[in-house]
Amino acid sequence: MPWVVVWPVLVVAALVGAFFLGRDLWRRxxxxxxxxxxxxxxxxxxxxxxxxxxxxxxxxxPVPPVALLRDRAxxxxxxxxxxxxxxxxLVERHARLRAVMAxxxxxxx
Numbered sequence: 001m002p003w004v005v006v007w008p009v010l011v012v013a014a015l016v017g018a019f020f021l022g023r024d025l026w027r028r029x030x031x032x033x034x035x036x037x038x039x040x041x042x043x044x045x046x047x048x049x050x051x052x053x054x055x056x057x058x059x060x061x062p063v064p065p066v067a068l069l070r071d072r073a074x075x076x077x078x079x080x081x082x083x084x085x086x087x088x089x090l091v092e093r094h095a096r097l098r099a100v101m102a103x104x105x106x107x108x109x
Contacts, residue, residue: 067075
């Protein structure tokens with residue numbers, strides 16, 4: 001007689017546990033799809049921003065054309081322009097450094 005009561009209780013308990021487990025899995029699956037959608041959106045925004053930054057970098061520092069079959073005078077002009085730009089950046093950097101150092105000297109006096 002006790003087995004007649006125990007087995008139905010065990011079956012009902014297993015069904016109730018299966019229901020709660022299934023509900024939890026369903027909710028986790030929905031949360032996972034929402035997270036995947038957010039991740040896909042973030043990845044697309046990241047890709048677009050990376051493309052924008054790459055384009056800005058290309059515009060700011062264009063790659064010089066290939067030197068094959070170019071006139072030597074053009075190559076020398078390009079080299080001098082690159083050296084002048086480098087020297088200009090160096091002078092600007094040193095001017096900023098001097099300003100910072102002067103500020104520190106004023107601070108410590």
